[in-house]
Amino acid sequence: MSAHEATAVATHQPGSKKLFMWVWFWLLILTGIEVLLAYLRLEPHVMLVLLVGLSLIKSALIVAYFMHLRFEKIGLFLIIVPSLVFCLVMILIFVFPDSLRIVALHNIHP
Amino acid sequence: MAELDIDAVAGAAWGGGVAPFATNTKKLGMWLFLLSDSLTFSTAILAYAYVRLASPAWPRPFEIYPAIANATFLTFILLSSSLTMVMAVAAAHRDDVRKAVMYIIFTAIGGAAFVILHLMEWFRLFAEGVTPWSNHYVVNGQPGDPLFGGTFFGLTGLHMLHVSIGVIYLCIIAFGFGKRKFNADHVEVSGLYWHFVDLVWMFIFPMVYLMSVNLTVKP
Numbered sequence: 001m002s003a004h005e006a007t008a009v010a011t012h013q014p015g016s017k018k019l020f021m022w023v024w025f026w027l028l029i030l031t032g033i034e035v036l037l038a039y040l041r042l043e044p045h046v047m048l049v050l051l052v053g054l055s056l057i058k059s060a061l062i063v064a065y066f067m068h069l070r071f072e073k074i075g076l077f078l079i080i081v082p083s084l085v086f087c088l089v090m091i092l093i094f095v096f097p098d099s100l101r102i103v104a105l106h107n108i109h110p
Numbered sequence: 111m112a113e114l115d116i117d118a119v120a121g122a123a124w125g126g127g128v129a130p131f132a133t134n135t136k137k138l139g140m141w142l143f144l145l146s147d148s149l150t151f152s153t154a155i156l157a158y159a160y161v162r163l164a165s166p167a168w169p170r171p172f173e174i175y176p177a178i179a180n181a182t183f184l185t186f187i188l189l190s191s192s193l194t195m196v197m198a199v200a201a202a203h204r205d206d207v208r209k210a211v212m213y214i215i216f217t218a219i220g221g222a223a224f225v226i227l228h229l230m231e232w233f234r235l236f237a238e239g240v241t242p243w244s245n246h247y248v249v250n251g252q253p254g255d256p257l258f259g260g261t262f263f264g265l266t267g268l269h270m271l272h273v274s275i276g277v278i279y280l281c282i283i284a285f286g287f288g289k290r291k292f293n294a295d296h297v298e299v300s301g302l303y304w305h306f307v308d309l310v311w312m313f314i315f316p317m318v319y320l321m322s323v324n325l326t327v328k329p
Contacts, residue, residue: 047320067306099164
């Protein structure tokens with residue numbers, strides 16, 4: 001077990017119990033704000049932008065603190081996050097113009 | 111049988127003497143898997159957004175009670191189970207086996223509760239007549255788009271599958287860590303998977319539930 005113990009020491013976890021409780025608390029607050037938005041009867045596109053924005057903040061909190069990415073070597077962040085963003089942007093470039101075309105068709109033939 | 115030291119083998123294969131990301135191969139492998147899995151969910155959610163936008167009769171059936179209240183409670187369960195998982199990883203790194211196993215079991219119980227409550231909601235919808243290929247909703251005088259059920263059960267089902275696999279995974283890790291067959295790194299890697307499942311729900315909850323709140327009924 002000595003090699004295992006050595007690894008455990010080498011990858012020792014920063015972040016305290018208090019910090020994790022705070023992150024959990026803020027995630028609950030952001031969830032509460034999202035649910036409140038559902039009561040406000042906003043326009044769908046405003047609602048969508050706000051919800052996606054809040055969800056991105058929540059996922060950033062989870063990845064940074066719960067998944068410890070903030071405390072890892074910067075190289076790990078650099079191979080994961082930019083490649084994910086790149087793939088998502090590529091998907092959006094292909095999909096979005098077509099979904100807008102369909103919206104335009106609805107307007108012509110309601 | 112001598113235990114295989116994965117870290118030593120990985121070190122030999124790399125040959126550079128240092129791990130490139132200052133992490134073990136298990137963790138790097140899990141990160142890369144989660145990267146590909148996040149693309150699976152991203153494309154599924156984008157496909158849902160696409161068919162929803164393209165449909166002239168997309169139903170918005172979820173009322174604040176019971177559907178939204180139930181989904182909010184599910185979110186609370188998943189977030190809390192993530193908290194207990196973080197505590198489990200911290201305890202495992204402190205070599206506090208008893209506490210780590212206890213927290214992993216709490217996390218698994220949270221996951222199991224999520225699956226059971228979510229399945230109860232599914233069966234409530236089935237009883238109402240909402241299936242993956244049909245529904246009884248009427249939108250602007252037209253029958254509701256059957257793709258509503260397809261995307262709803264597809265997205266939440268794919269996520270529920272991940273939660274179920276996570277519960278089994280956590281039980282194996284709790285058992286193995288309790289028996290000292292696994293070390294703290296194994297617990298940490300299972301934690302990464304669990305937080306990812308939580309993260310995906312942070313997108314499914316607003317996109318599938320909150321964007322489909324029934325606005326015709328006063329809350």
